[in-house]
Amino acid sequence: MKLINDLKWRYATKQFDNTQKIPEEELKQLMEVVRLAPSSYGLQLYKVIIVEDPEIREKLKAASWNQNQITDSTALVVFCNFKDINDNHIDDYIKLKSETELIDINKLKGYGDFMKSKLKEMSQADKDNWTKRQTYIALGFLLTACAELKIDACPMEGFEVEKYNEILGLTDQNLSASVIAAIGYRDESDKIQYLPKVRKPIDELFEIVGECKLQFVA
């Protein structure tokens, strides 16, 4: 499976070669992959901001434990989850579904009401947690797509959410930074790329419930 080789090739890049740019066509492909990522009910309660501007990235670096990847990569992808989730978000989705699947919107009312009732059961903290989790699926898709395109990436949680929200003006947009990824090209001086992958063996990571004839290979 080619994907396994791609995933062995990728690593959380620490040193980027800041002279290289991602071709526009490939950046568009990455955006399309993120767009196609699944989300709970398909609501996509997040927005993805791609920061190229060097000055803004310099400010973000100071809010990211001064990690070099923020400024040395080609771009910084900031996954942001919606904060206030309300019935309008459901109505927007139902409208989009009706237009896309050519279904009479009235036939989707029950489904919309169901989602609204589920939202009402959630506290603000639940909603925040829930929408944040969705962004990690999109992040996973981005990392996988990067590996296929031989674009390097570093997923990162080491940043100050409030400062990101302030620098990028996210709060006014009902958004909050959730997780980020620096993308670009590895520098050959980055020693980590030459190390083997540190992963638990399959038989420790998985437990099969039921009959399974799999033979674990160490």
Ligand SMILES: Cc1cc2nc3c(=O)[nH]c(=O)nc-3n(C[C@H](O)[C@H](O)[C@H](O)COP(=O)(O)O)c2cc1C
């Ligand atoms: C959600 C998440 C947050 C991470 N945060 C950081 C980070 O802030 N800085 C960093 O250098 N690496 C970060 N990493 C990279 C991990 O340390 C790395 O993925 C892990 O050690 C596995 O190594 P590999 O990705 O090179 O295979 C993060 C990874 C994930 C998935």
